[in-house]
Amino acid sequence: MSSALEYWPAPPPWGWTADDLDHLPSDGPNGEPDFFKHVELIDGALVFMSPQRRFHECLIRGLTEGLDSQAPGHLAAVQQMDVKLGPRTRPCPDVTIIDVEAAADMARTCYEVPEVHLVIEIVSPESVERDRKLKPQRYAEAGIPHFWRVEENEGRPVVYVYERDPATGSYGLTGIHHGRLTVSVPFRIEIDLDRLVK
Incomplete structure (x- = not known):
């Protein structure tokens, strides 16, 4: 056998x-x-990656649609597409904001760092260590300017928003959003977070 x-x-x-x-x-x-x-x-x-929970799927779909509808013409939101950070690191963020030219290429299997403006990771029980520490560190080291981490609190999403400090090359927390997310970078964004899981 x-x-x-x-x-x-x-x-x-x-x-x-x-x-x-x-x-x-x-x-x-x-x-x-x-x-x-x-x-x-x-x-x-x-x-x-382990099988996705429904909570995770709702957030991926809702965030992708919400971001894509608000993005300026030169940017687009995509879901679960790889980002090549280096020769030995290629994570697959849940949602990514990229250049619209890159999104238009239907043959692509991954995106390069200069094309990426924001990565979003939705934390699952099995991915806590990677999504809270390892992956944000790799994204920051590669030079991706914005990172969001989404966690679940009593069945509702909480979004931790980070921006990369070019002086240190690491992310700094700029806000924790419950219920409604409103930010001005990488572009003006307003999302009713609680509606994403209804």
């Missing part, structure tokens, strides 16, 4: 790279469909 590990894609001798994600098989080692569909690369390691 064959072992599942026999069919597991082995990393190259130098480890996984951001470009390798475009060449992973579609099915898993035991024929699981779309097994590699929800995988990120963080510091050369493949990270598999």
